[in-house]
Amino acid sequence: MPLASQPVGRRERNKQQKLDRITAAARELFAERGVDEVTTQEIADKADIGAGTLFLYAKTKGELLLLVQNSSYADALAEGTSAAEHIPAVLDAVMAIVRPVVECNRKQIDNGRTYLREMIFGDPEEPHHRDALLLTVQTEQAIADVLQRDERIGSGDAATLAHIVSAIMFVSMAATINVAAPVDDVVQEIRNQVQALV
Template sequence: MDEGATGRRERGKAAKHARIAQAARELFAERGYEAVTTQQVADRADIAAGTLFRYASTKAELLLMVRNEEFAAAVTQGASDSESIGDPVQRVLALIAPVIRSGRGDDENLVAYQRELLFGPPDAPFRVAGLAIVARLEELIAGVLVGDRPVDDDATAAARAVFAVLHMEIAAPVVRPRTPGVASDALRRQIELIVAGHHARRGSH
């Protein structure tokens, strides 16, 4: 196959992927994750169901496809927003703030996304991609904790603890009242404790 034909094929695949993602995004926003079917997504994307499954094999993968893009964009935004902040607690909060804002008002879909991200099939391609975004976020948090020093196991463990409390903030919207898009007081206190604990441990070594 010549380069021109290969290029057309790749452009066609990219365009079809974009149509599928847009259709899924619209339907999840309109109806909520549980009410949407893969056939509805295929119909709105104007493709056959068999074609859809070549891009995302399950409804959960469709949700991961859509939300991964938004999650990655939020992490990139947080990295930029937090770059010039000196205080580590405020810097971590600035780093995760876009993640908290992303999708607020869309709690059903967010909870489903978090569930699939953490507990979905281990070989699902979009879950693997989502976990890579989690790893990037944790690396950024660990970098904040160590400053100019190399990231070590303690910083990695503390960063994972921050993500764990962030996950609960996102995935448990009915636990406590909160202002949409704003970190709760409980989350702030938890992050303060994690950062203080990491610094105390580092200072004792």
């Protein structure tokens, strides 16, 4: 029987079900009260597992936040990349990628800022952290692909510019001065900087 068509074993199904329960519990509690106000014991209780089991899936609360936010970020990036395909103007297409990522990050501002901090300072050997870093690479690649539509921008320059755009986006989302700023203001700030860049 080909490997791809073999049924998933009970043990793997149980692990996936636990991971799904942990993710759902953490997502709900973090959205309600923010990551700083939730304990790992509360997440374990809501997921109906022991605290020790929880730590097999994520060793810290920060890693739990990465687990939860990574799926939202991936969805936002897919939405933005898809929208950008149909927008001819380079700046508008870049911003089509950026906007859903900003919106995703700003759903719960404290969680979004903590997520960015975990991405930067977290343990790169931890799988949820690696997934978050991969998302930043994918974001930069999507932006670089758009920038290369401009015949004046080669692939090397596009990659460098995309890295700068990514930095602008992350600093704008994390900046204390923008804590109370609505999404539109943060996106406009990013757009102004990107426009000056490209």
